[in-house]
Amino acid sequence: MNRYLLIAFQMVVNVWQLDNNVSCNKVQTRNEEYCNKEFFRPTCGPGEVLLIQKAQYGRMNVGRCLTETELDAYGSNKNNPKFFGCYKDVKELMNKECSMKNSCDVRISELENLAEGVCGPGLKLHLNIAYSCLKKHCIGEIFKPHCESGEVMFIRKAHYGRMNIGRCLTEAELEAYGIKNNPKFFGCFKDVSFPLGEKCNMKSGCDIKITELEKIVGDVCGPGLKLHLNVTYSCLKVVQLDDGCEMSATNEVKYVEASEISSRSRCASAGKSFSIEAPRGQNIKMTLQLLHQLEKKKQEGEEEEEEVMCDRVLGTIKYLNKDYMNICSNGFARDKDSLVKQEFVSSSDLIYVSLVHKAIKSNMLLIKVEAVGCRDIIQPEDxxxxxxxxxxxxxxxxxxxxxxxxxxxxxxxGVIGNCSSETQLPDAVSSAKEFSEDSDIESQILMMVLISGVGVVFCSLIICIGAVCMRKYSTKKPPTAAGVYNKQQPTYYLNDQPLNNSENQVEVTTSATNENHNAADENKYFILENEQIVS
Known part of the structure; x- marks a missing residue:
């Protein structure tokens, strides 16, 4: 990452750097078995102490003191719980004799009184014990945090006491004392963020002996207990301002010492304020982190005083619309992360900051600057x-x-789509509208003509169907008497003389050829009869 960008990291320090040759050793648990006539004589190395983790006296297992052969010799009695599997927990006694000591000496037979009646009479018992040798951690250690070049330290939280189980306070130690529920033994601590901050804040490194903090915590924990320090700190990349009277705010967080801004009196003398500008469309978030003043107030009991609107002005923030806001010394508050700070969010992408140098110099302030919100986007065409x-x-x-x-x-x-592909240029907007209107009129006329044509065709079809039906009906209708007597009939002859009507001749001939012989005689007879009636 670019060295000029912010490098912020946090470290929760439970394992401090040991001074010169001091080192941490891995803790190992030893499981051992001692017979009834033996002695338990553990010895730890220099600077180490015993911690008893488990101690049982009885007939728990087959091993060096109780063999498989001995069990088989008793036959079915080995299944008797008073013969095998019986034991007494003697951890409390062993803790009293050995815990937190470099060595101890315990005769195993002395434990018989504690285990009386647990196993059958006359049986040989043994001791199974688990213990560790622990180094006296956190004694004489030194807190030596170090930040890279161009970075400054910021103590966020520091507690000194017996807060948690870890390298300096193990679970075995708590169980050894058997009073871990006592608030004076475990869970007791003092907030030492202020004294550590005075020595380390705004520096690249510091050097503090842990034992120096004992004077500060007093009797917050029980006397004679080993305490440890838990601290959270950050190394912040501080921006070095140039000779100008401005700085930029980006999405990357930037830190600047308040004294860097307040000391630029030449900006004010030249009629300029120190400006902070963000990209167009974004706002500026400025956070002032007060590193020790609120802690002093709390210790002096000033926090309970009646609040005033602004007890002391540390500076002002001006906006483009000429509105301004005062930075007040009583406007700081502690957040959920124990940071004492005061935040400002602008309503524009440019602000002007003026800080009172004397007030800033006496109060350690770190200013955090960043751009918030979204930039304005490039407007798409049309x-x-x-x-x-x-x-x-x-x-x-x-x-x-x-x-x-x-x-x-x-x-x-969100998603930005494309406008219609038929979008016209601005100078062709009116012609596009006229073209669209003409197209609509033509479409309407065409639709009307089409509907009319379909109607005419449909009506013609109905008329034709009606005419055909009428013609078929008239052709099939039989002749009536009135029709026969009133209508003038043509004259026909029985011989081969020509007929008066050629069309009738064709009809008669065709009819005669298609009918059989009897039908022809009937026709002839019918014609003669008609002729006689007419004459």
Whole structure:
């Protein structure tokens, strides 16, 4: 990562750097078995102490003191719980004799009184014990934090006492004392962020002996107990300002010492304020972290005093619309991370900061600057934009298309589509509208003509069908008497003389050829009869 960017990291320090030759050794648990006539004589190395983890006296297992052969010799009695599997927990006694000592000497037979009646009479018992040799941790150690070049230290939290189980206070130690529920024995601590901050804050490194903190905590824990220090600190990359009277705010967090800004009196003397500018569309978040003043107030009991609007002005923040806000010394508060700070968020992408040098110099202040919100985006072609805070609407000029965006964590969330491909250039908007209107009229006329044509065809079809039906009906109708007597019939002859009507001749001939012989005689007879009636 670029060295000029912020490098912030946190370390929860439970394992401190040991002074010169002091080192940490891995803790090993020893499991041993001692017979009834033997002695338990453990010895730890220099600077180490005994911690008893488990101690049982009886007939628990087959091993060096009780063999498999001895069990088989008793036959079925080996299944008797008073013969095998019986034992007494003697951890409390062994802790009293050996815990927190470098060595001890215990005769195993002395434990018989504690285990009386647990196993059958006359049986040989043995001791199974687990213990560790622990180094006297956290004694004479030194807190030596170190930051890289261009970074400064910031103590975020520091507690001194017996807060947690770890390298300096083990579970075995707590169990050894058997009083871990006593608040004076475990869970007791003192907040030492202020004294550590005075020696380490705004520096690249410091050197503090842990034993020096004992004077500060007093009797917060029981007397004679070993205490340890838990501290959380950060190494912050501090921006070195140039000779100008401005700095930029970006998405990357930047830290600057307040004294760096307040000392630039030449800016004010030249009629300029120190300016902080963010990219267009973003706002500026400025956090003032007070490193020790609030802690002093708390210790002196001043926190209970009646609050005033602004007890002392440390500086002002001005905006583009000429509004301003005072930075007050009583405006700081401790957040959930135990940081004493005061935050300001601008309503524009440019602010002007003025700090009172004397007030800043007497109060250790670190200023954190960053840009928040989303930048303005480049407006797409043939679109309009409307932004309100963290929300934005983008629409097309030629269509009703709209897209809605929302700013989430400095990034616009949403989708921007493309306007219609038929979008015209601004100087052709009117002609495009006229063309669209003409096209609509032509479409309407064409539709009317089509509907009319379909109607005419449908009506013609109905008329034709009706005519055909009428003709078929008239052809099939039989002749009536009135028709026969009233209608003038043509004259026909029985011989081969020509007929008066050629069409009738064709009809008669065709009819005669298609009918059989009897039918022809009937026709002839019918014609003669008609002729006689007419004459």
């Amino acid at each position: 679109t309009w934009m409307q932004r309100s805070g963290d929300e934005m609407i983008i629409g097309c000029f030629m269509t009703k298309q709209k897209w809605y965006l929302r700013c989430l964590d400095r990034v616009w969330s």
